[in-house]
Every structure is written in structure tokens, then in C-alpha cells.
Amino acid sequence: MDLTLVLSILxxxxxxxxxxxxxxxxxxxxxxxSYIDAGNFVIMAARMVPPVPVWHDKPPYGMTFFGYPxxxxxxxxxxxxxxxxxxxxxxxxxSLLNISDVSKGVDFAVGGATAIDVDFYERNKLxxxxxxxxxxxxxxxxxxxxxxxxxxxxxxCRGCFSKALFFVGEFGVNDYNFVWSAGKTEDEVMSHVPIxxxxxxxxxxxxxxxxxIHVLVPGNPPNGCSxxxxxxxxxxxxxxxxxxxxxLSDINRVAMHHNSMLxxxxxxxxxxxxxxxxxxxxxxxxxxxxxxxxxxxxxxxADALRACCGGGGEYNWNASAICGMPGATACNDPxxxxxxxxxxxxxxxxxxxxxxxxxxxxxDPPILSEMGH
Numbered sequence: 001m002d003l004t005l006v007l008s009i010l011x012x013x014x015x016x017x018x019x020x021x022x023x024x025x026x027x028x029x030x031x032x033x034s035y036i037d038a039g040n041f042v043i044m045a046a047r048m049v050p051p052v053p054v055w056h057d058k059p060p061y062g063m064t065f066f067g068y069p070x071x072x073x074x075x076x077x078x079x080x081x082x083x084x085x086x087x088x089x090x091x092x093x094x095s096l097l098n099i100s101d102v103s104k105g106v107d108f109a110v111g112g113a114t115a116i117d118v119d120f121y122e123r124n125k126l127x128x129x130x131x132x133x134x135x136x137x138x139x140x141x142x143x144x145x146x147x148x149x150x151x152x153x154x155x156x157c158r159g160c161f162s163k164a165l166f167f168v169g170e171f172g173v174n175d176y177n178f179v180w181s182a183g184k185t186e187d188e189v190m191s192h193v194p195i196x197x198x199x200x201x202x203x204x205x206x207x208x209x210x211x212x213i214h215v216l217v218p219g220n221p222p223n224g225c226s227x228x229x230x231x232x233x234x235x236x237x238x239x240x241x242x243x244x245x246x247x248l249s250d251i252n253r254v255a256m257h258h259n260s261m262l263x264x265x266x267x268x269x270x271x272x273x274x275x276x277x278x279x280x281x282x283x284x285x286x287x288x289x290x291x292x293x294x295x296x297x298x299x300x301x302a303d304a305l306r307a308c309c310g311g312g313g314e315y316n317w318n319a320s321a322i323c324g325m326p327g328a329t330a331c332n333d334p335x336x337x338x339x340x341x342x343x344x345x346x347x348x349x350x351x352x353x354x355x356x357x358x359x360x361x362x363x364d365p366p367i368l369s370e371m372g373h
Contacts, residue, residue: 034111039071041111055324076347
């Protein structure tokens with residue numbers, strides 16, 4: 001089936017879903033990285049001395065839906081926007097905007113965030129630059145600080161969190177990318193998976209012990225199919241390391257191992273906290289499914305591994321002309337592309353993922369299954 005047709009059908013199906021039914025979620029709180037960042041990275045980068053240069057606060061970011069850049073790393077809405085719309089909630093704003101009313105939710109995610117605290121990467125010289133202090137534990141701290149504002153006029157946070165949906169992730173992609181970028185082997189990268197998963201599990205437990213009941217935990221996407229990673233690794237000329245789709249097998253193996261371990265750990269948590277509803281969200285298979293979708297003529301899409309917005313090259317990603325920089329241009333129809341800027345995805349891709357997490361088959365259990373009972 002044509003990729004555009006698949007995405008159009010899914011878009012129409014979401015118009016007939018649940019809206020503001022009071023049995024459903026009344027708020028949404030998100031921890032994560034750039035896949036669900038609504039603008040926190042832009043704010044943090046501007047506060048650094050000297051300020052960290054950012055390009056996703058410039059056109060064509062936001063071109064499809066908002067019409068202007070919002071700090072989201074996409075041409076439009078991201079996964080959490082579609083989840084919010086499903087429940088009649090406002091689109092989340094960045095927590096660092098210090099908005100006055102956070103009772104219906106707020107976004108704590110920050111681009112570049114890690115599951116392991118950033119000082120680990122700096123101390124072990126895995127990075128050659130100063131990282132933003134935006135790790136999972138930091139975001140949990142921000143949530144703790146906002147608890148009084150979130151739960152005012154409610155009978156404690158246990159009551160006000162009972163109808164909230166919490167996102168914990170995606171986390172892990174940046175952790176592994178830092179280790180890969182330091183020139184480490186696949187085995188060395190793999191050795192970090194247990195601690196990454198352990199930190200995610202601890203965060204879920206912390207939320208549940210604080211009153212959360214509904215927690216969604218996404219796994220890792222197939223980062224070995226990322227136009228950016230494919231471009232950066234092409235100079236290594238290891239042709240034997242590519243799979244049948246042209247993705248990097250070693251990077252995807254780490255992602256699959258992470259997902260397997262995380263899914264098993266979530267299963268254990270369900271036994272420990274039977275009153276909670278802990279959902280594993282598959283971020284890997286929906287991307288693979290879209291990458292394998294044929295084009296209008298029924299052939300494999302030649303643009304499947306290319307970014308919509310970029311500065312040229314085999315995968316349309318160029319370090320000197322990243323999307324938002326001078327010299328980079330966007331494709332005419334982002335909905336026909338999986339990747340937006342070489343790292344992040346198009347609004348059409350995010351909509352497809354959100355639908356799969358809401359209704360299945362890409363979540364266990366799907367967000368909307370057995371709701372309201």
C-alpha cells in the first residue's frame with residue numbers, strides 16, 4: 001500500500017477517537033528527549049554561556065502544522081501532540097517556559113537528554129563538549145518541584161495523578177550515540193544497556209510511588225536507519241554492516257537489545273505494582289514498517305532513508321547545512337518522508353506512531369485498551 005495512503009487512512013481514523021471523555025486522562029506529563037521535546041532544548045541552549053547554537057528554532061521547522069518553529073524537532077506535531085489531541089487536552093508546552101497553569105500537563109523532555117546522568121559521559125571523556133544538564137533524573141526533579149502547582153485544589157498528588165498519563169522516554173538513544181561517537185565497539189555500547197534500562201525502570205517506580213497509575217515507556221527506534229548516522233558512518237566503508245534495507249545492523253542490534261531488556265523489565269514491574277498500568281510502546285517496528293512501505297508505483301521508496309529537510313548528499317544530511325541552516329532546503333511534501341531532518345521524524349510519521357500506541361499494534365497494552373473500566 002502507498003505510504004501516503006496509509007498515513008491518510010490513519011489520520012482519518014484518529015478523527016473518530018475519544019475526545020474529552022471524563023473517564024479518560026485529564027492531564028499528560030512527559031519526560032524524554034528530542035523526539036517529544038516541545039521547546040525545552042531551545043530555552044536551555046539560550047541560557048548557556050556562551051549560548052549553544054540551535055537550528056530547529058528556524059524555518060522550515062513547524063511548516064506543516066504550526067506555520068512557524070515551536071521548538072519541536074519536526075515539520076509539525078510530534079507523538080505527544082497527537083496523544084494530547086486524542087484526549088481533548090491542550091498541546092503540551094515546555095516546562096522551562098514556566099507557564100502558570102500546568103494542571104492539564106506539561107512537557108519536561110529536552111533534546112539530547114540521557115538516561116544516565118551527564119557527568120558520567122564527561123567524566124569518562126566519552127564526549128568532548130559540555131552537555132546540557134537535562135538527564136532523566138534532572139527532569140524527574142523538575143516534576144517534583146512542580147507537584148504543588150500541578151496538584152493544587154486536589155487532595156494530594158495521589159489523587160490528581162490518578163487520571164494522568166505519564167511518558168517516560170524515549171531514553172537511551174543519546175546514551176548509546178555518545179558511546180558510539182567515542183569510537184567504542186558494539187560490545188562496549190551493549191555494556192551500557194543494563195544501566196540505561198535500570199535508570200528508566202527506577203524512574204517509572206519513582207512515578208508510581210508518587211501516585212502515577214498510567215505510565216507509557218517507549219523503547220528505542222532503529223537509529224541505524226537514521227540519515228545522520230548513515231552519513232557519519234559511510235566514511236568507515238564497512239559495507240558488510242548494512243542490512244537488506246540499507247540500515248546499520250550493529251546500531252540496530254543495540255536498539256533491539258535495549259528494547260528486549262526494557263520490555264522484560266516492564267513485565268517485572270507489572271508484577272510488583274499490579275494496581276498500575278505500565279505500557280511498553282514500540283518505537284522500532286512502526287519506523288521499520290514505514291521504511292518498507294512502497295512508493296506510489298509499488299516499488300521500494302528510494303527516499304526511505306533520506307531526510308526531507310537537509311543540505312544534500314546520499315541521505316540528504318550534511319553537517320555544514322543541517323535543516324534550519326543556510327543551504328538546507330525542505331522537500332515539497334514531508335508526509336511522503338519518514339525522516340524530517342536526518343535524526344527526527346516527520347509529522348506524518350509521528351501520527352502513525354501515535355495511532356499505533358493508542359489503538360495498537362505498537363503498544364502493550366495499547367493506551368486506549370480497557371480504558372474507563
